[in-house]
Amino acid sequence: MRDAFIDELTSLAEKDPAIMLLTGDLGFGVLTEYAERFPSQFINVGVAEQNMSGLAAGLALEGYKVYTYSIANFTTLRCLEQIRNDICYHNADVTLVSVGAGFSYGQLGVSHFATEDLAILRALPNMMVVAPSDPWEAKVLTRQMALIPGPKYLRIDKGVGGSNENSADVSLGKGRVVREGLDVTIVSIGAILSEALKAAESLSDIGVQARVISINTLKPFDESIIFDACRETGGLICIEEHTEIGGLAGTISEACLTNGITPKFFSRIGLRDEYPTIVGDQIYLRDAYSLNAENIISIAQSTLRNG
Amino acid sequence: MSIKNNNVVKTEMLAARVRKHIVDMTHRGGSSHVGSGLSIADILAVLYGDILSVDPSAPRHDDRDRFILSKGHAGAAVYAVLAETGFFEAEKLKDHYQNGSVLSGHVSHKGVSGVEFSTGSLGHGLSVAAGMAKAAKLRQKSHKVFALLSDGECDEGSNWEAILFSSHHKLNNLVAIIDYNKIQSLDSVEATLGLEPFADKFKAFGWNTIEVDGHDHLALKKSFALVNIEKTRPTVLICHTTKGKGVSFMENSVLWHYRSPQGQEYEAASAELQVSIQQLEESNHA
Numbered sequence: 001m002r003d004a005f006i007d008e009l010t011s012l013a014e015k016d017p018a019i020m021l022l023t024g025d026l027g028f029g030v031l032t033e034y035a036e037r038f039p040s041q042f043i044n045v046g047v048a049e050q051n052m053s054g055l056a057a058g059l060a061l062e063g064y065k066v067y068t069y070s071i072a073n074f075t076t077l078r079c080l081e082q083i084r085n086d087i088c089y090h091n092a093d094v095t096l097v098s099v100g101a102g103f104s105y106g107q108l109g110v111s112h113f114a115t116e117d118l119a120i121l122r123a124l125p126n127m128m129v130v131a132p133s134d135p136w137e138a139k140v141l142t143r144q145m146a147l148i149p150g151p152k153y154l155r156i157d158k159g160v161g162g163s164n165e166n167s168a169d170v171s172l173g174k175g176r177v178v179r180e181g182l183d184v185t186i187v188s189i190g191a192i193l194s195e196a197l198k199a200a201e202s203l204s205d206i207g208v209q210a211r212v213i214s215i216n217t218l219k220p221f222d223e224s225i226i227f228d229a230c231r232e233t234g235g236l237i238c239i240e241e242h243t244e245i246g247g248l249a250g251t252i253s254e255a256c257l258t259n260g261i262t263p264k265f266f267s268r269i270g271l272r273d274e275y276p277t278i279v280g281d282q283i284y285l286r287d288a289y290s291l292n293a294e295n296i297i298s299i300a301q302s303t304l305r306n307g
Numbered sequence: 308m309s310i311k312n313n314n315v316v317k318t319e320m321l322a323a324r325v326r327k328h329i330v331d332m333t334h335r336g337g338s339s340h341v342g343s344g345l346s347i348a349d350i351l352a353v354l355y356g357d358i359l360s361v362d363p364s365a366p367r368h369d370d371r372d373r374f375i376l377s378k379g380h381a382g383a384a385v386y387a388v389l390a391e392t393g394f395f396e397a398e399k400l401k402d403h404y405q406n407g408s409v410l411s412g413h414v415s416h417k418g419v420s421g422v423e424f425s426t427g428s429l430g431h432g433l434s435v436a437a438g439m440a441k442a443a444k445l446r447q448k449s450h451k452v453f454a455l456l457s458d459g460e461c462d463e464g465s466n467w468e469a470i471l472f473s474s475h476h477k478l479n480n481l482v483a484i485i486d487y488n489k490i491q492s493l494d495s496v497e498a499t500l501g502l503e504p505f506a507d508k509f510k511a512f513g514w515n516t517i518e519v520d521g522h523d524h525l526a527l528k529k530s531f532a533l534v535n536i537e538k539t540r541p542t543v544l545i546c547h548t549t550k551g552k553g554v555s556f557m558e559n560s561v562l563w564h565y566r567s568p569q570g571q572e573y574e575a576a577s578a579e580l581q582v583s584i585q586q587l588e589e590s591n592h593a
Contacts, residue, residue, distance in 0.1 A: 040445060046475075051434045051468035058438020061424075062446070081428055082465075086435055089425060090416075 001156050001191070002099050004135035006030055008142040009067065013038050019146075020059055024049045024070040026099075031069070049074050053082035053094075060092035065146065072100045072112040076121060076153070087151045088126045095145060095152040096121075101131065101190050102241025103276075103285040104158035110275050114155070118189070119246025121153045122219045128152040129218040130172065131190040133161030137170055141216060144172040157241075159282050161193030163214060173217045175225035181209035184300050185229035185263075187238040189215045189248045192291060196239055199296035208300060215248060223255045230256065235265035237299050241282075241291055244270030267299045314357060315524045320587050321391055322352035322524075326553045327580045328387035328400055334573045336383075336404025338412055342551035342563035344384035346488045346521075347455060350546055351388040353527040360450065363393035366420045372450050373439050375424045377432025378457035378486060382414035385422065394421035430463025432456065433483055437473045440481035440541075451534065455484045459491030462500050467512075473541040474513030481541040482534050483514075486521065488550035490561055509543045521546025554579055 006027075013019040013034065021038075023031055025047045035042045045052045049070060056066040068075050075096045076083070087094045098114055105112040122129050130145060130153060132138035138156065145152050163178045170176065178193065179200050188196040193214045200210040211233050213225055229236060240248040249268035256262060269291055278288060286292050329344040355361070359372045376385045383403060390397040402408035409418035413427025426432050436454035443450055460466065473481050487505065489496050496502055509516040515537045519530045527546070534542045550564070551557030554576040557568075568576050 043441075043476075045472060046468075048468035048472065050430075050465040051437070051472055054431055054434025054465070054469065055438035055441065055472070058435040058440075059442045060438075061435075062439055062442030064442060082431060082434070085425070085428055086431055 001132060001135045001138045001158070001160070002030060004139040005097065005142050005154065005156055006034055008139045010034050010037065012143070012146050013041050016065065017041065018063060018065050019067070020064040021067045021069060022052050022056055024052050024068070024074055026070045026074070049079040050082050053079040054086050056094045057082070057086035057090055057092045060087070060094050061090060064093070066094045067097055068094060069097045069099070071098065072105060072114050073098070073117065076114070076117050080120065083151070084124055088124045091126050091150050093149040095154055097154045097156060099156040101155045101157035102192070103282045106282050106285045107279045109279055113276060115241070115271055116243050117153070117155060118218055118240070118242050118248070119250060122246065122251065124151070126151050127219065130216060131155040131218060132157070132216055133188070133191055133193040133214045134163055135160065136165040136167070137161070137163070137216060140167045140170040141172060148172070155190060157191035159191030159194060161191045161214065162197055163193060170216065173220045173222060175222040176214045176216070177211060177225070178214050179210065179212035181211040182232060183208045183210060183234045184304065185211040185213060185233040185236050186296055187213045187215060187226065187229070187236060187248065187252065189218060189240050192239055192241045192286070195286065195291065195293045196296065199293035199300070202293065202297055203300055208304060210300065218248065218251055221251050221255060223259065226252055226255060227259065227261045230261050230263040235303060236263040237267045237269065237296055239269040239291060239296060241286065242270055243273065244268050245273060265303050267303065269295055269299070316587065316591050318352045318356035318524050320584070320591065321356045321388070322348045323580065323584045323587055324391050325352055325384060325387045327577070327584065328390070328397070329383050330554065330568055330573070330576045330580060332383045332387065332400055332403045334568045335401065336412070337567045337569070338383070338404045339565040339567060340380045340383070340412070341566070341568055342490070342557055342560065343378065343381040343457065345552045345554060345557065346548045346550045347381055347384055347486050348553065349522045349524060350455065350484060350486065350527065351384055353524050353531070354453065355388045355392045357528055358531045359453070361421070363421065366394060370448065370450055373423050373436065373452040375426065375432040375436050375452070375454045376414050377426055377454050378429065378460055379413035379426030382412060385414050386410050386419065389419070389421040395419070429457070429460040430465040433466050433469040437469050437478060437481060440473070440478040441476055443480055444478065451480045451482060453482045453484060455486065457491070458485060458487045458489065458496050458502060459499070461485065461502055470509070470512045470514065477539045478541045479537045479539055482531070483541065483543040485543060485545045486548050487545050488548040490550045490559065490564065492564055494561060506545055509545070513540060515540040515542040516545065517542065518545045518547065521548035522552055553583060
């Protein structure tokens with residue numbers, strides 16, 4: 001997904017000299033080609049994310065379309081106040097790019113788990129929050145995001161969602177129905193879509209037809225795709241590689257309650273309100289914290305049985 | 308008394324009027340930071356009266372010099388100098404700090420002509436200014452970018468990130484101005500988190516470092532002029548100032564970081580500043 005993003009940014013930079021990529025000294029091997037081809041549209045600012053975010057605001061207010069690039073929480077939480085005051089309040093055209101959604105860097109430890117980013121960035125006025133499910137989708141969304149000025153967050157996952165490439169079906173701010181079904185709906189954000197699809201496949205084997213919705217934009221949020229699922233299907237299970245507070249589950253809950261639309265049941269799968277204490281690869285940690293197909297299946301089975 | 312040229316009298320008059328506004332505004336608003344505003348009145352008057360290329364009739368002109376007040380808590384001083392130099396009516400200053408006003412305690416650009424950038428949390432302005440300066444160089448523009456910081460603000464580590472960046476990128480179009488009045492929020496700078504040897508720090512970071520009396524208009528003008536001949540380094544003006552300058556009982560006092568001038572204190576401050584304005588008017592006509 002990371003390479004897909006930089007490939008697309010390279011094509012954009014070819015056509016638009018206003019594109020400016022800043023990195024906080026990360027992207028070894030990934031940004032090299034871009035940096036060599038567009039030396040005047042690239043700055044490695046050093047390991048200084050607060051300054052990077054302020055610089056980005058300054059450059060953007062002078063007409064540049066700025067991307068700040070780093071991993072995990074370094075483009076986001078490390079410099080949150082610069083994002084809030086300098087970028088968002090000034091509505092500056094800056095895209096924060098963080099590589100390492102959720103447990104992408106699972107072996108590196110809790111400092112490198114991006115597991116609160118969606119909730120925190122979503123709370124900022126003017127900020128768009130985007131989390132592609134697959135590399136091909138990241139490419140399409142990068143292109144679409146470039147057309148919209150203002151603050152944006154792009155969450156890059158190491159995992160792959162596994163949805164079939166269908167660029168025409170991808171629209172910033174719109175969810176995608178990746179699989180049809182009426183018995184239950186599984187909603188996911190980002191590459192953990194793979195667990196949703198796996199669960200839907202297994203449920204199908206036992207006669208439960210699950211709709212799978214992939215959310216690529218948490219803000220602005222596609223409420224209608226959720227409301228349709230509430231009305232048409234047997235209930236909602238949402239899954240995110242993120243704290244269960246304030247992210248996908250939080251957004252859906254707010255949308256439903258505010259609009260008086262209630263799913264027949266609602267269950268959220270996310271990280272409990274505590275820090276992970278072990279490391280491992282992304283798949284291992286999803287399993288360790290039950291962010292997986294098995295958990296979706298067991299919730300679906302027990303709920304539908306009781307319902 | 309030395310003979311002053313008209314140019315100095317002009318900016319000194321501007322500074323005196325700005326001071327009067329600051330005291331009036333913090334009095335009406337019951338607001339803090341009167342000392343912080345008075346401390347930079349001369350710097351602002353020299354900048355807006357003589358140095359900055361800005362046009363109130365075209366406040367967003369692409370060739371304008373950029374000025375960022377990084378010590379956003381002295382917003383009243385910037386609003387006052389903008390009003391006095393024609394960006395908006397001085398009458399509007401009466402809204403400062405009032406319910407529903409756009410003139411916030413900490414400087415904000417929204418709905419206020421002439422404010423380049425909004426601040427209030429310390430340690431933000433220099434990075435943004437460096438971004439603007441870098442952009443100007445990339446776009447081969449000749450305008451300059453100025454950022455005015457407080458001394459206490461230099462406690463913020465983000466400034467030092469920007470200081471490293473600016474010399475590395477040879478931003479000779481960037482000017483940091485430090486209001487070094489040696490008093491921060493609760494105590495003296497030296498007792499809180501000492502900055503000395505302050506100038507040496509900037510020199511070690513590769514900056515063109517100038518120390519100047521931040522209330523001496525002629526010295527300030529000469530210092531700003533030196534920026535024009537600097538080819539490779541960003542410039543810092545470490546301005547030695549007096550917090551509360553211009554109101555005798557507010558000078559060099561921690562108290563007047565937060566205290567708002569009310570009652571007899573307001574009357575006394577107001578009268579003292581009025582005398583200063585009159586004296587300058589008389590010397591101008593003499």
